[in-house]
Amino acid sequence: MFDLSFIEIALCMVIALIVLGPEKLPKVARTVGRWAGQARGYLRNLTAELDREARLSELKQQLDEANRVVREQNRSLNSAIEKTVSELGKDTPPKP
Numbered sequence: 001m002f003d004l005s006f007i008e009i010a011l012c013m014v015i016a017l018i019v020l021g022p023e024k025l026p027k028v029a030r031t032v033g034r035w036a037g038q039a040r041g042y043l044r045n046l047t048a049e050l051d052r053e054a055r056l057s058e059l060k061q062q063l064d065e066a067n068r069v070v071r072e073q074n075r076s077l078n079s080a081i082e083k084t085v086s087e088l089g090k091d092t093p094p095k096p
Contacts, residue, residue, distance in 0.1 A: 013025075
């Protein structure tokens with residue numbers, strides 16, 4: 001982002017003092033500081049929202065993977081049950 005050194009900030013303040021004068025400079029400085037604070041707050045909220053979205057996406061992928069594993073286990077279990085039932089059906093004598 002912006003990389004302002006102390007000398008650059010001091011130079012801006014001197015220019016602002018010359019242009020605005022000593023009466024208006026404190027009010028302008030407060031206003032600029034307030035805007036900077038609001039911008040930082042908005043950026044912080046945006047960053048937090050993006051982090052939440054990233055975590056949500058990651059959790060959704062994990063949930064999808066878990067659902068896939070459960071479906072595979074369910075299919076495997078159903079096929080084992082069907083195989084066992086069919087084997088039991090072959091081994092039992094017919095009813096009269």
